[in-house]
Amino acid sequence: MAQWQDVCSIDDLQPDSGVCALVDGQQVALFYMPKESAVYALNNYDPFGKANVLSRGLIGDINGQPVVASPLYKQHFNLQTGICLEDETVIIPAYAVRMENGSVQISMTE
Amino acid sequence: MSTKQTLVVIGNGMVGQNFLASLVASSAKDDYEIITFCEEPRPAYDRVHLSAFFSGKTAEDLSLVEPGFFEKHGITIHMGDKAVKICRESKTVVSQKGITIRYDKLVLATGSFPFVPPVPGHDRPQCLVYRTIEDLEAMAAAAKNGKVGVVVGGGLLGLEAANALKDLGLQVHVVEFAPRLMAVQLDEAGGAMLRRKIENLGVTVHTGKNTSLITDGDQCVNKMCFADGEELETDIVLFSAGIRPRDDIARDCALEVGPRGGIVINNQCLTSDADIYAIGECALWNGMIYGLVAPGYAMARTVVADLAGNAASFTGADMSTKLKLMGVDVASIGDAHAKTQGALVYTYQNGDREVYKRLVVSQDKKQLLGAVLVGDASGYGTLLQYCINGIELPENPDALILPARSDESVGLGPDALPMSAQICSCYDVTKGAICQVIEAGCTTIGELKAETKAATGCGGCAALLKSVMNSELAKQGFAVNTDICEHFAYTRQEIFTLISVEEIKTFDSLLETHGKGRGCEICKPLVGSILSSHWNDFVLKTEHMALQDTNDAFLANMQKDGTYSVIPRITGGEITPDMLIVLGEVGKKYKLYTKLTGGQRVALLGAPVDQLPAIWKELIDAGFESGHAYGKSLRTVKSCVGSSWCRYGVDDSVGLAIELENRYKGLRSPHKIKFAVSGCTRECAEAQSKDIGIIATESGWNLYVCGNGGMKPRHADLFATSLDKETLIKYIDRLLSFYVRTADRLQRTSVWMENMEGGLDYLKSVVINDKLGLCEQLEQQMQYVIDTYQCEWKATIADELKLKRFHHFVNSNQADDNVVFVQERGQIRPADDDERKHFKLVEVA
Numbered sequence: 015m016a017q018w019q020d021v022c023s024i025d026d027l028q029p030d031s032g033v034c035a036l037v038d039g040q041q042v043a044l045f046y047m048p049k050e051s052a053v054y055a056l057n058n059y060d061p062f063g064k065a066n067v068l069s070r071g072l073i074g075d076i077n078g079q080p081v082v083a084s085p086l087y088k089q090h091f092n093l094q095t096g097i098c099l100e101d102e103t104v105i106i107p108a109y110a111v112r113m114e115n116g117s118v119q120i121s122m123t124e
Numbered sequence: 125m126s127t128k129q130t131l132v133v134i135g136n137g138m139v140g141q142n143f144l145a146s147l148v149a150s151s152a153k154d155d156y157e158i159i160t161f162c163e164e165p166r167p168a169y170d171r172v173h174l175s176a177f178f179s180g181k182t183a184e185d186l187s188l189v190e191p192g193f194f195e196k197h198g199i200t201i202h203m204g205d206k207a208v209k210i211c212r213e214s215k216t217v218v219s220q221k222g223i224t225i226r227y228d229k230l231v232l233a234t235g236s237f238p239f240v241p242p243v244p245g246h247d248r249p250q251c252l253v254y255r256t257i258e259d260l261e262a263m264a265a266a267a268k269n270g271k272v273g274v275v276v277g278g279g280l281l282g283l284e285a286a287n288a289l290k291d292l293g294l295q296v297h298v299v300e301f302a303p304r305l306m307a308v309q310l311d312e313a314g315g316a317m318l319r320r321k322i323e324n325l326g327v328t329v330h331t332g333k334n335t336s337l338i339t340d341g342d343q344c345v346n347k348m349c350f351a352d353g354e355e356l357e358t359d360i361v362l363f364s365a366g367i368r369p370r371d372d373i374a375r376d377c378a379l380e381v382g383p384r385g386g387i388v389i390n391n392q393c394l395t396s397d398a399d400i401y402a403i404g405e406c407a408l409w410n411g412m413i414y415g416l417v418a419p420g421y422a423m424a425r426t427v428v429a430d431l432a433g434n435a436a437s438f439t440g441a442d443m444s445t446k447l448k449l450m451g452v453d454v455a456s457i458g459d460a461h462a463k464t465q466g467a468l469v470y471t472y473q474n475g476d477r478e479v480y481k482r483l484v485v486s487q488d489k490k491q492l493l494g495a496v497l498v499g500d501a502s503g504y505g506t507l508l509q510y511c512i513n514g515i516e517l518p519e520n521p522d523a524l525i526l527p528a529r530s531d532e533s534v535g536l537g538p539d540a541l542p543m544s545a546q547i548c549s550c551y552d553v554t555k556g557a558i559c560q561v562i563e564a565g566c567t568t569i570g571e572l573k574a575e576t577k578a579a580t581g582c583g584g585c586a587a588l589l590k591s592v593m594n595s596e597l598a599k600q601g602f603a604v605n606t607d608i609c610e611h612f613a614y615t616r617q618e619i620f621t622l623i624s625v626e627e628i629k630t631f632d633s634l635l636e637t638h639g640k641g642r643g644c645e646i647c648k649p650l651v652g653s654i655l656s657s658h659w660n661d662f663v664l665k666t667e668h669m670a671l672q673d674t675n676d677a678f679l680a681n682m683q684k685d686g687t688y689s690v691i692p693r694i695t696g697g698e699i700t701p702d703m704l705i706v707l708g709e710v711g712k713k714y715k716l717y718t719k720l721t722g723g724q725r726v727a728l729l730g731a732p733v734d735q736l737p738a739i740w741k742e743l744i745d746a747g748f749e750s751g752h753a754y755g756k757s758l759r760t761v762k763s764c765v766g767s768s769w770c771r772y773g774v775d776d777s778v779g780l781a782i783e784l785e786n787r788y789k790g791l792r793s794p795h796k797i798k799f800a801v802s803g804c805t806r807e808c809a810e811a812q813s814k815d816i817g818i819i820a821t822e823s824g825w826n827l828y829v830c831g832n833g834g835m836k837p838r839h840a841d842l843f844a845t846s847l848d849k850e851t852l853i854k855y856i857d858r859l860l861s862f863y864v865r866t867a868d869r870l871q872r873t874s875v876w877m878e879n880m881e882g883g884l885d886y887l888k889s890v891v892i893n894d895k896l897g898l899c900e901q902l903e904q905q906m907q908y909v910i911d912t913y914q915c916e917w918k919a920t921i922a923d924e925l926k927l928k929r930f931h932h933f934v935n936s937n938q939a940d941d942n943v944v945f946v947q948e949r950g951q952i953r954p955a956d957d958d959e960r961k962h963f964k965l966v967e968v969a
């Protein structure tokens with residue numbers, strides 16, 4: 015069962031880009047696409063660059079998949095699945111996330 | 125026991141070297157011990173591009189010999205040693221240094237020497253010729269103290285020499301004995317048009333002039349007196365009155381030579397001795413001396429084939445040429461003077477655009493015999509193919525030289541060429557050979573050049589090669605895709621135009637009208653940069669925020685561990701002690717790593733994102749500004765101390781550097797831009813390695829453009845000389861605006877220039893002569909950016925909303941626990957993987 019917890023307010027998100035939140039000791043990158051009313055959550059750690067930076071990458075889409083490009087070495091990660099487009103064996107944790115009553119909620123279990 | 129025969133080559137010039145390279149690539153290479161005599165102090169270099177020496181190419185750049193070539197192939201080269209005697213009975217060659225070598229086969233590749241008319245005074249000081257690197261060094265030395273230069277001879281080479289003198293800053297005259305310029309290649313009307321164009325460029329042309337004496341000048345070193353009584357004062361006299369084959373050594377051993385010189389050869393390039401060949405400019409074939417490289421290379425190939433036992437013969441060569449002389453296109457093909465029986469002539473002349481074209485066609489109007497083009501040689505490739513491949517002409521041949529009418533296309537597309545068509549005459553590369561290589565997987569011009577050598581000689585075939593390649597690639601289903609990414613089916617230049625013409629102000633509206641999807645990390649920063657170049661909004665304005673690359677988004681460069689660098693602007697590298705102290709104090713307070721950069725400023729590294737605003741606030745309060753070290757924009761303008769302090773300084777390089785840096789700071793561009801200003805030719809600021817380099821001279825500023833350090837260094841090209849500051853700035857405004865408009869994404873000025881059709885000359889024609897009629901617009905575009913400059917850090921600090929982003933977490937004030945430093949040489953640096961293990965990090969993902 016999903017255990018939703020409030021993380022921040024929707025106003026804390028940056029339109030068409032990312033911010034980072036601390037949830038249960040984990041760094042979570044939150045990406046916001048207001049036009050689609052979509053929000054995505056991935057772990058903030060870039061396994062290639064070995065640094066907590068993914069929230070500062072540019073977002074967009076490649077072949078219809080929503081992606082973030084790492085700011086360090088530009089690998090793309092699918093925002094829904096965390097799968098790296100350049101190397102599908104590399105998968106970063108993706109979290110369930112939703113917007114409820116002006117807040118952003120995340121479920122770290124599942 | 126060696127069974128090898130000895131092959132001796134006399135002369136290591138363009139053709140001699142080409143012969144050696146073809147020989148070692150052939151099956152005959154194992155049969156011969158190869159020895160060559162090279163009179164010059166260096167092995168073969170590219171004489172065809174000799175003039176590039178004046179725009180910064182060095183002797184090494186011009187070399188035609190790969191490093192290690194002789195060693196690798198076991199060839200003995202006697203450098204700086206001249207063969208002085210051939211003894212045909214004993215089959216030996218004796219050199220000036222006293223070496224005697226027995227040969228089995230001998231190849232003469234001694235080239236030619238410039239003819240100097242025996243006018244009294246022809247050997248006076250500063251009476252020079254134009255053939256070797258040493259000649260050019262003498263010219264440059266003479267030009268230093270001179271004001272006037274006269275070229276004797278208005279042929280192809282003479283005009284090139286005139287151009288060189290002009291670039292050296294002299295006032296130039298061309299004196300020609302014949303009634304017109306380039307008499308060999310051009311007809312009367314073509315010559316007249318060329319003359320007008322060249323005179324418009326400030327060169328004085330005197331035709332029908334016979335020099336009778338050179339003597340002491342009054343204002344200049346020399347004075348030339350002409351048969352008609354006129355006189356001309358000049359510092360330099362440069363003879364370019366034709367070439368004479370170097371056949372002395374052949375003459376002395378009684379080989380047959382022509383009545384006006386030249387070693388007589390047959391179709392196998394054999395001289396009157398069956399063991400001695402002659403190739404290149406020293407050889408006389410069928411009464412002809414060829415003063416071009418391509419026929420020389422064809423002779424070299426013939427000899428290699430003959431030595432390998434293959435049938436081959438040299439049966440004459442095409443003398444067609446296309447050149448750009450002082451920015452004027454000139455081309456001549458085949459029988460330009462219509463000497464063929466029954467030939468028909470068509471001419472087209474446009475006095476307003478200064479274009480002259482002439483076609484010479486066979487009596488039955490089916491074959492093109494020759495052509496002359498002045499002012500617009502764009503049809504050269506097509507016409508040459510009609511001519512040398514005997515392709516049947518269209519019904520109205522004149523359509524080939526008339527300006528294209530919209531309803532019909534007359535160009536001979538690459539598809540119309542037969543597989544046997546010779547595309548590159550320097551290296552005898554046919555269309556068939558090119559197609560083969562493309563089929564084998566070559567898809568870029570670079571690969572094609574490396575594989576076939578096409579377009580690596582005179583370069584005249586480059587445009588045709590490219591169109592053959594593109595058409596073949598298209599046929600094989602390779603789409604030549606120039607779209608920037610999947611979201612926009614346009615090139616950067618097209619997007620620039622769309623934004624400008626439709627006055628588009630945001631990424632979203634561009635995406636809505638011209639794109640698809642959501643964008644990506646390619647198109648967003650690209651559009652962001654173009655929007656900035658146009659409207660120069662604050663880059664962190666809400667609607668532009670999400671377009672910025674990470675570095676621009678945080679106005680700092682991200683380091684490997686996710687921290688940032690702080691690099692404030694230090695214009696021209698000049699800084700007061702007080703300001704230096706501020707940098708030291710800030711570095712100390714925030715425990716940053718400090719280092720001097722290669723751009724004459726100070727970097728403070730290792731700042732976590734949440735400290736950036738506080739650090740910058742202190743810096744701004746002390747008077748610093750953003751250094752844009754994070755942006756694709758102007759970086760630094762390096763300077764040397766210049767005339768204020770340096771005993772050699774000619775002008776105030778620091779002052780100019782500061783003025784220029786302040787002028788262009790903040791300009792967003794396709795890639796970063798770097799400048800440098802040196803106070804004299806000692807060049808301590810290394811200006812010739814910059815996008816824009818400026819060097820002070822006694823007579824003004826010299827401007828160099830499109831240099832690059834970095835991954836693939838490129839020497840900058842001399843663009844204009846002796847400029848006053850106002851003109852200098854005008855040229856830079858125009859050039860940079862033009863770069864911003866037309867370059868590809870992440871293309872430095874060096875690559876931009878190298879990919880530009882027409883290269884430096886074209887760029888000059890746009891920026892200096894306003895060929896496109898754009899200059900006013902380009903200047904306005906720049907002025908707008910200058911007028912709307914703001915320091916991005918100052919604007920950010922003043923805006924609470926913008927500062928909200930400068931936290932590691934949106935919901936916590938904790939720091940990133942993955943950022944761990946260790947001490948080294950008294951400062952911090954990021955811990956490496958091993959060191960991290962000892963710090964017991966909280967597990968991450």
Ligand code: SRM
Pocket residue numbers: 681682683689691719720721722723724725726727753759760798813814831832833834835836872
């Ligand atoms: C800090 C500095 C090295 C130093 O410690 O001295 C530096 C640091 C970086 N350079 Fe550089 N370059 C620095 C001077 C140079 C110079 C020397 C110069 O400017 O005189 C060059 C060669 C000159 C030139 O550009 O033509 C230089 C050629 C490059 C290149 C290769 C560019 C090219 O055209 O080949 C890159 C890669 C790129 O831009 O794509 C690069 C890229 C970088 C990046 C941005 C790499 C990156 O993406 O992280 C480095 C950022 C470090 C950081 O964390 O801020 N850096 N870099 C220098 C900053 C100068 C300044 O004050 O702004």
Ligand SMILES: Cc1cc2nc3c(=O)[nH]c(=O)nc-3n(C[C@H](O)[C@H](O)[C@H](O)COP(=O)(O)OP(=O)(O)OC[C@H]3O[C@@H](n4cnc5c(N)ncnc54)[C@H](O)[C@@H]3O)c2cc1C
Pocket residue numbers: 134135136137138139140161162163164171172173174175205206207208233234235236254255256281284370373403404405406414415416417418420582
């Ligand atoms: C400025 C300039 C521009 C040119 N532009 C073009 C152009 O655009 N297109 C074109 O096709 N051609 C051009 N040419 C002509 C081209 O350079 C020549 O056709 C070509 O160099 C001929 O090659 P070669 O080997 O026969 O002679 P060279 O290149 O002159 O080589 C002969 C070499 O032999 C050496 N030598 C002579 N005698 C001896 C000896 N006894 N012992 C040892 N060494 C000896 C000489 O020192 C010389 O190094 C240009 C020439 C010049 C000078």
Ligand code: SF4
Pocket residue numbers: none
């Ligand atoms: S040379 Fe390489 S390592 Fe050094 S600063 Fe430049 S980019 Fe970084």
Ligand code: FES
Pocket residue numbers: 547548549550551578579580581582583584585586
């Ligand atoms: S024709 Fe000279 S390089 Fe191709």
